Amino acid sequence: MSVSTEHRTHSDFPTSFRGAVLRPGDDQYDAARELYQGRAADEGPALIAQCADEEDVAAVLRYASARTVPVAVRGGGHGSDGYAMPGGALVIDLSAMRAVTVDPDTRVVRAQPGVKLGEMDAAAQQHGLAVPAGTVSSTGVSGLTLGGGIGYLMRRYGATVDNLLACDMVTVDGRKVRADVTENPELFWALRGGGGNFGVVTSFEYRAHPVGPEVVAGQLIFPYDQAAAVLGKLSAHLAAAPRELGLLVAIAPAPPLPMLPEEVHGKPALILVVVHTGETATAHEVVEPLAALGRPLANLVTKTTWVQANSMLDAVAPYGMRMNLRGGYLSTLSGDAVEVLLEHVATVQADPGDIYSINLSFMGGAISEDVDEDAMAFSRAGAAWLWEAICKWDAPESDARYDEWATDLTEAMRPHALTNGYANLTDDLGEEWRRGLHGGAAKHRRLRSVKAAWDPHNLLRFNKNIAPEVTD
Numbered sequence: 039m040s041v042s043t044e045h046r047t048h049s050d051f052p053t054s055f056r057g058a059v060l061r062p063g064d065d066q067y068d069a070a071r072e073l074y075q076g077r078a079a080d081e082g083p084a085l086i087a088q089c090a091d092e093e094d095v096a097a098v099l100r101y102a103s104a105r106t107v108p109v110a111v112r113g114g115g116h117g118s119d120g121y122a123m124p125g126g127a128l129v130i131d132l133s134a135m136r137a138v139t140v141d142p143d144t145r146v147v148r149a150q151p152g153v154k155l156g157e158m159d160a161a162a163q164q165h166g167l168a169v170p171a172g173t174v175s176s177t178g179v180s181g182l183t184l185g186g187g188i189g190y191l192m193r194r195y196g197a198t199v200d201n202l203l204a205c206d207m208v209t210v211d212g213r214k215v216r217a218d219v220t221e222n223p224e225l226f227w228a229l230r231g232g233g234g235n236f237g238v239v240t241s242f243e244y245r246a247h248p249v250g251p252e253v254v255a256g257q258l259i260f261p262y263d264q265a266a267a268v269l270g271k272l273s274a275h276l277a278a279a280p281r282e283l284g285l286l287v288a289i290a291p292a293p294p295l296p297m298l299p300e301e302v303h304g305k306p307a308l309i310l311v312v313v314h315t316g317e318t319a320t321a322h323e324v325v326e327p328l329a330a331l332g333r334p335l336a337n338l339v340t341k342t343t344w345v346q347a348n349s350m351l352d353a354v355a356p357y358g359m360r361m362n363l364r365g366g367y368l369s370t371l372s373g374d375a376v377e378v379l380l381e382h383v384a385t386v387q388a389d390p391g392d393i394y395s396i397n398l399s400f401m402g403g404a405i406s407e408d409v410d411e412d413a414m415a416f417s418r419a420g421a422a423w424l425w426e427a428i429c430k431w432d433a434p435e436s437d438a439r440y441d442e443w444a445t446d447l448t449e450a451m452r453p454h455a456l457t458n459g460y461a462n463l464t465d466d467l468g469e470e471w472r473r474g475l476h477g478g479a480a481k482h483r484r485l486r487s488v489k490a491a492w493d494p495h496n497l498l499r500f501n502k503n504i505a506p507e508v509t510d
């Protein structure tokens with residue numbers, strides 16, 4: 039993971055900038071450069087511009103454009119590639135722009151780019167609403183939305199981008215524009231899944247939906263020796279699943295809970311993470327048959343709140359560890375694909391304190407059926423499941439071992455995976471992979487021409503980069 043750039047001191051950085059300007063050695067610099075991806079801390083950026091408002095964002099972009107200096111953008115800091123703080127780079131840090139407002143009458147939620155998912159959930163739930171988004175509350179709305187956004191509500195209400203109504207954006211030359219279905223519609227098409235390639239988004243406007251506050255959620259924990267059998271039955275069982283069922287399957291070490299036998303603590307187990315947002319009175323009709331797919335060691339599914347359900351994975355998502363992330367779409371959960379995943383889980387060499395998990399997110403419903411594949415850059419064609427492997431560790435000496443494991447797994451999954459994919463839940467796998475990510479060649483060409491129109495010199499290149507059409 040190396041995203042270094044030419045080091046500059048930026049001694050001519052604009053004095054009109056109102057937020058904090060942090061350089062190596064400044065008091066707040068080390069705290070400001072910390073990202074979810076701990077490996078990013080190996081090399082610091084040249085200057086972090088902590089923007090107070092969109093005027094500040096425009097000032098940095100005008101400065102960068104005039105000198106053709108590439109710019110990195112930090113939203114919530116969860117990007118696994120660490121592109122938000124590249125070594126030697128000029129960084130637009132949006133984390134201080136944290137306002138979120140909810141209009142209960144129109145059910146429109148507006149979030150600034152430093153807002154985290156937990157903050158948006160908390161604000162929307164005050165009115166019994168939620169915006170479909172991700173499953174860990176420290177994740178930023180920014181990167182998640184621009185890449186797509188999937189979570190427990192995707193089957194019921196679609197991906198985050200399916201619920202995005204508009205964006206305010208600052209262009210690379212410092213102009214403020216709006217993008218929605220009528221104003222700059224081509225830009226809006228690209229912003230919904232094309233990542234941070236086109237400009238810096240300073241406000242997101244979402245359609246929220248009634249959710250909770252009471253939901254039925256929790257984990258069904260099966261022993262590892264039942265994993266193949268349960269997974270083998272799962273797809274057929276879920277064929278008639280209601281859209282109100284959100285399901286993430288984790289093949290991961292069993293937590294040290296008192297209700298689990300001690301001998302399984304820390305050993306791989308099959309965990310069905312269930313979030314049912316429909317009628318609580320009838321949720322058991324959905325949950326009990328899932329439990330009956332095997333003989334669970336524990337059934338922790340219970341009535342809870344949406345906010346608690348949508349943050350239950352926070353405990354396994356600590357900030358700042360070294361990590362890697364791989365994943366892709368599956369058209370079906372075949373026995374062969376399951377075998378590859380189970381075989382690889384069994385070969386992880388984890389040190390005490392390390393964290394690993396192979397996850398399978400169940401798609402279908404609104405995300406798969408309600409939106410046309412060509413309606414936006416985000417691709418979901420043919421995807422019934424998303425597989426994802428995440429490893430986290432602290433020792434730099436373990437980097438090579440975990441990277442090799444992740445590469446082996448990715449190669450072994452390639453014959454089972456689709457060529458399109460979800461940009462946010464995998465590390466950047468290079469140019470050829472990025473070409474297929476959004477679907478067919480026509481979508482990739484369309485993204486390149488939007489990139490050429492809005493960022494012809496590729497100043498926004500620290501991302502899952504779409505090269506401007508003009509450079510080929």
Ligand SMILES: Cc1cc2nc3c(=O)[nH]c(=O)nc-3n(C[C@H](O)[C@H](O)[C@H](O)COP(=O)(O)OP(=O)(O)OC[C@H]3O[C@@H](n4cnc5c(N)ncnc54)[C@H](O)[C@@H]3O)c2cc1C
Pocket residue numbers: 074111112113114115116117118120121122132151171172173174176177178179180181182183184185186187188189233234235237238239240355462463500501502
């Ligand atoms: C623990 C964990 C859990 C996750 N869970 C989910 C999940 O449930 N569902 C899901 O869909 N994804 C999930 N993700 C993936 C997540 O969507 C991506 O990591 C996403 O990039 C995070 O956005 P961020 O703003 O926090 O990250 P950042 O690292 O700040 O941003 C990522 C990139 O987005 C671009 N960017 C950010 N903000 C802007 C902006 N305002 N304008 C222009 N470009 C911008 C930049 O290129 C930046 O490098 C998870 C990731 C982690 C680490």
